[in-house]
Amino acid sequence: MYRLFLALRYLLTRPINLLSIGGITISVWALVVVVSVFSGYLHVVEQHVRTASADAAVIGLPPWAEWSRLSKVLRDDPNVAAAAPRLAHYGMLQRPGQRPPPAPLPGRGALIGGDQPFLSVIGIDPAAELETTGFAGWLVAPEVPPALRCADPAAPLAPRDGRPTVLIGLERMQREGLAPGDRVVLTTAALDTAPDGDKAPRKVQLELTVGGAFKTAHAGFDGNTVFVALDTLRHELYGERDDFVPEIAVRVRDERQLDATVERLERAVQAATERDSRGFGRVLTWRQKHELYLGNVAHQRGLLKIVLIVIMVVAAFLMLATLSMMVTEKTGDIGILAAMGGTPLGVTTVFLSCGLVITGVGIVLGLGSGTLTAVYLEEIRQGVRWATGVDLLKVDVYGLDRVPCYLEPVWMLEVAGMALLTGLVVSALPALRAAFHDPLVSLRGS
């Protein structure tokens, strides 16, 4: 009992320990708040990517991959609900007679897209796509004004005015002032292989009619993507190879089994494309396919964690300094504690308890204030903007209307654990010094 009692008395009579508590509180607070905001962003971005993606994708298929064969292989899997062939290519879109826009500055628009001329041109089979992805919903999203919608969402890529049609992301469409029925030219290049194996690029220009706009929650996808009919694009790029499929979108029945399914599908696909006893093609979950994009936010969050942990290290040094001072001051008491029946272990515990009380109070205050701050972050942001005109956090980058925030209990436990461990290590050093102090030295000297 004396250990805790003395620890508390020592602490309460030394206001400097409030500094240590403050240090721990601030570091825990920062780790909770900042990471929860980043987790919020990550969560939102993930949802956005999710709605704009198929559950899984088969990519990197070899030139001899055949849709008739692979679609059967995929459908044979018990967890595959639907599959749609795709052809992902690149190109530029302009009005007839207009020069293509200048090349972008490096890095611009990489995140949200839309202000650079290079587009991802995806050839799709609308009927298969409707079954496999959220495609049907993108065409009739409430944000798309009636004037910009496809004439027939059930057959969105039906030729119009004798020309193949193209579907364009809503914002790009509005920015360029395009409307259904407008004529546009898609400029791209194909890579032809001559009979002797030499490869040569060939310029391809395709006259298209705008069919309508689409909108997913993923602004980066909308801004950079247009859809055309798979047959049209394949014909322009690969000529008569009518059954060739370079990429396939897959919808699964049970998403909880996605990882296992993807592994199974990859084996099946590689078996089906095997040549010279080597399989081709990879199957990725939506998350793996967008790893780079999602990893970006996760990576920033990781970096911030490291930066914020530095605050905890600083707090730890503060605590070490104050506790060491206290032990130096209190060695005089060690003698009488021993005389009253205390042991070196007991004396250690007194000073260890001091550190643990500081850490514990710091953790509780930090977790509490951090949670409150995170939950009311949007209100705080608005309050600050109202009072000072400064906007602390840009939310429109991801097309949001409030600061996203996602409190992860596991992370909070980790933070608490980290702080506790830090506190333990930091108080152990002075406490051990106290333990090795000879009580008789205190009793002899005055």
Next chain:
Amino acid sequence: MSTSPPVLAAEGVEKHFRLGRRDIPVLRGVDLQIHAGEKVALLGASGAGKSTLLHLLGLLDKPSGGRVLYDGAPVHDLPVAERARLRHQQVGFVFQFYHLIPELTALQNVLLARMMATSVLGYWGQRKQARAAAKALLEQVGLGDRLHHRPAELSGGERQRVAIARALLAEPKVVLADEPTGNLDSTTAKGVVDLMFSIQQERGLAFLLVTHDEGLAGRCDRVVRMRDGVVVA
């Protein structure tokens, strides 16, 4: 006297201190027996080894040779925790420099003696009784109205009275006092000694009093003199 073994005994106790390469003998075979209810004065020149002997008798240190016995049983070689427990149960210390804890009030300083051997829950269960006992002791030493004063707010004599109350709270059988009046003026010293002796009488304590004061020694039942690490009379 009685046939029961002495409460506290030293048999051929030796103590050397190592200073670098040199071995300094401080105690060279001390024999001493103290019985319940007995007041013994320990006299000797400065450096004779009185405090060292007291620390050995109170199990604060281990002898280099010889034995320390409590109620006839050797205790000097017990493990640290065991010696700490015995020290708490059997021995009350009073020192020249009081050694009160400055952060605690008089009452808390005394109560600390009770907290030493109990868990938080154990103490919680007996806290009222412990407070009452501590208050009674402080009243007995004449500090009933200074319970909530810190050591810094008390005079030397009052501090020593608090230390005495603290030494007695755990109801020890032996009190080891190392120059308890060394820091007090003679009037105050007399008050403190009177108090200690009356409590010793009342409780039948074994009492070992280290002092330089012959007059004070004369008030004890027996006087033991030390010179150069041995008992000479």
